[in-house]
Amino acid sequence: MRCVLWTYKCARCGTAYEAPEPAEGAYGAFLMRSAGKGATVYLNALDDPVYEEVTAILLDSPHSRGMTARQRADVLQSLFGVACDRDSDGSEFEIGRRPACPTCGSCQPKSWEVCDPPKWIDEEVPTVSHEQWFRLGEQERKAVVFRRLHEIMHRARGSTEN
Numbered sequence: 001m002r003c004v005l006w007t008y009k010c011a012r013c014g015t016a017y018e019a020p021e022p023a024e025g026a027y028g029a030f031l032m033r034s035a036g037k038g039a040t041v042y043l044n045a046l047d048d049p050v051y052e053e054v055t056a057i058l059l060d061s062p063h064s065r066g067m068t069a070r071q072r073a074d075v076l077q078s079l080f081g082v083a084c085d086r087d088s089d090g091s092e093f094e095i096g097r098r099p100a101c102p103t104c105g106s107c108q109p110k111s112w113e114v115c116d117p118p119k120w121i122d123e124e125v126p127t128v129s130h131e132q133w134f135r136l137g138e139q140e141r142k143a144v145v146f147r148r149l150h151e152i153m154h155r156a157r158g159s160t161e162n
């Protein structure tokens with residue numbers, strides 16, 4: 001896959017490091033990173049049937065009725081990992097997870113930008129898989145998404161109270 005390198009600056013230890021992202025203009029293309037070792041898988045949201053299915057479940061949820069389209073898109077991105085097979089270390093893949101700092105392991109860089117001048121690379125990235133998800137029945141799939149949605153709503157409420 002054609003990727004462009006981004007440069008990140010770690011908020012904790014100041015290390016500058018680089019990591020690939022799908023090239024700009026690849027609409028619907030995401031790299032998902034695992035919460036454990038930070039492995040990457042590729043998601044093409046436009047032709048992943050599970051992405052569409054999870055979107056439909058979310059739209060069907062009472063929680064999503066008061067949300068703006070933007071909020072719904074954010075929620076979809078943060079819960080989509082529940083419908084994906086986990087990394088070999090058992091951790092979940094997440095859309096939008098920042099690459100970890102190679103020095104201290106923090107995933108919260110203080111800044112990131114496309115390398116200037118741009119650096120292009122071709123990365124071999126496996127496509128996200130959904131074998132576990134496909135083993136679930138329709139009701140179980142809904143339950144999995146609703147449970148995660150509930151956790152996200154709960155966390156969001158907690159953070160506005162603080």
Ligand SMILES: [Zn+2]
Nearest residue numbers: 010013101104
């Ligand atoms: Zn660091």
